[in-house]
Amino acid sequence: MKEISHIHLKNQGNFIVRPGFVYVDCRGCRIYEKGHTMLSTGASATISLKDHGIPEGSCITFYAEVPQGPDREAHQIFVYSEACQNTARYVISGTAADSTLGFISDVC
Numbered sequence: 001m002k003e004i005s006h007i008h009l010k011n012q013g014n015f016i017v018r019p020g021f022v023y024v025d026c027r028g029c030r031i032y033e034k035g036h037t038m039l040s041t042g043a044s045a046t047i048s049l050k051d052h053g054i055p056e057g058s059c060i061t062f063y064a065e066v067p068q069g070p071d072r073e074a075h076q077i078f079v080y081s082e083a084c085q086n087t088a089r090y091v092i093s094g095t096a097a098d099s100t101l102g103f104i105s106d107v108c
Contacts, residue, residue: 002106003081007062008089010044015096018065019045022073023058023080034065046087049080056082062090062101069096076103 009019020034033052037045049060062074078088089104 001079003084004078004086004088005084006046006048006087008046008087010091011039012093013099016040020063021060022063023054023060050082054080064092066096072101
């Protein structure tokens, strides 16, 4: 699995979205972490995983909370490494009721 230290989301949908992520703790439990901001249409944000106290080496996937519709979870799984500078980049589009989450890349 590739290592990342950041997650980026561009909101191209016609709704607000809160970027976040899911990781697995040492007991095997899935932990959902919400980002600190809500993104309006056209906005983007980069989440530094370091700011959320995730244990080094945790398995991470992206999660988008859509308050007016179904939330979306990415299928890509990464390993968190504070030392690397890779960013997993995503875009979300569509409407709140019918949004699509797309993976763009996992490098700077």
